[in-house]
Amino acid sequence: MHWRKNQTEDVYYQKAKEDGYRSRAIYKLIEIDDKYKLVKPNSMILDIGSAPGSWSQLVSKRLKSGNCVAVDIHPMTDIANINFICGDIFHEKVLEKALELNQNQKFTLVISDIAPTVSGIKDADVLRSVGMAEELCEICNELLVINGSFLTKVFQGPGFDDFLKLMRRSFKTVRITKPSASRPESREVYVLGQLKR
Template identity: 40%
Template sequence: MKKTKRAKKSRTWVIKQHRDQFFKKAKVLGYRSRASFKLIELNKKFSFIKKNSNLLDIGSTPGGWSQVASKIITNGKIIAVDILPMETIGNVNFLNSDFLDEKTHEKIRNIFNKKIDVIISDMAENTTGNKTVDSIRTNNLCSEVIKFSLKMLSINGSMVCKLFMGEDFLEVKNLAKKYFKNVEFFKPESSRNESKETYIFCSLLKTL
């Protein structure tokens, strides 16, 4: 076997093992998706979900992140939003709606009836196969979450959102820095190495 072919095969094997490890772990622990581990790692690093948090999970289906949040939050409200349906989770109020629709914002406002402590978003557009296009589309969603946070997040609240290390990464970073005192980036171990996905963590809204 040629050297390049062998290297490619070995890389594929490593990627597959990495995926399988979290897939199996999710099954054993009863999580709906391997994504659960990303939120567990993010919360371990930044400690933003508390037992009395009011939390909004955007792009929640199939529910891995909501499951994690619902285990921690025993005395707060959780709202999950997705355009796709999601199976019920005990203390999670699910809205089957498009987050980009202003009417969805209205519904969220009415249910919480006050500012939100934690906004988490794992929203992603369907991939097109073109990495630049995919990154721009998902990073647009991230910008929308940042803008929504300005209106709905409590002053000491936290926001976590998926984004891609694409050409427009800096635009999103600058938007976040304009509005938050603290902006950090973290790629969980459970996020595939070969994926350009990372997460932005923002806290301490600036008073403009």
């Protein structure tokens, strides 16, 4: 009840409803993409943890040519020019399907807003989020082109510094960003790795 009240009073939640977006999360990607120009002509994008679909809505709008594959364990209603797979990104078959829907080419950009189901035990939730981000960074070795970019949500806390080290070994440039739409009380930040080594 308390959460629902906070939600309806939230500026970004209201704005998303007015603008016809599926989630307030879109304003995080808008801010990051405006700053770092991730979505480029001919980008081949993999959107991980895509449901309900606001990041995919932005990609659909900004990607003039190229391709986007979106993956989530939950269903997502159709969005123009987005190839959706309902499945777990950590399953080999889902990765194979993602590549197949990208004409068996590697991606130029992987964006992940993936979040574990939170248990309420803060450190445990951070460890799960960091673990997922690390696994995705490893997956990028297989899925991303050289010089590709990887943007991921991750919670700050135990294990975060080790995750950053892994990112720095994998990418020439690594940035941490906290968009305005990310709630200040949340431990989430977004880490952007560019120019895959």
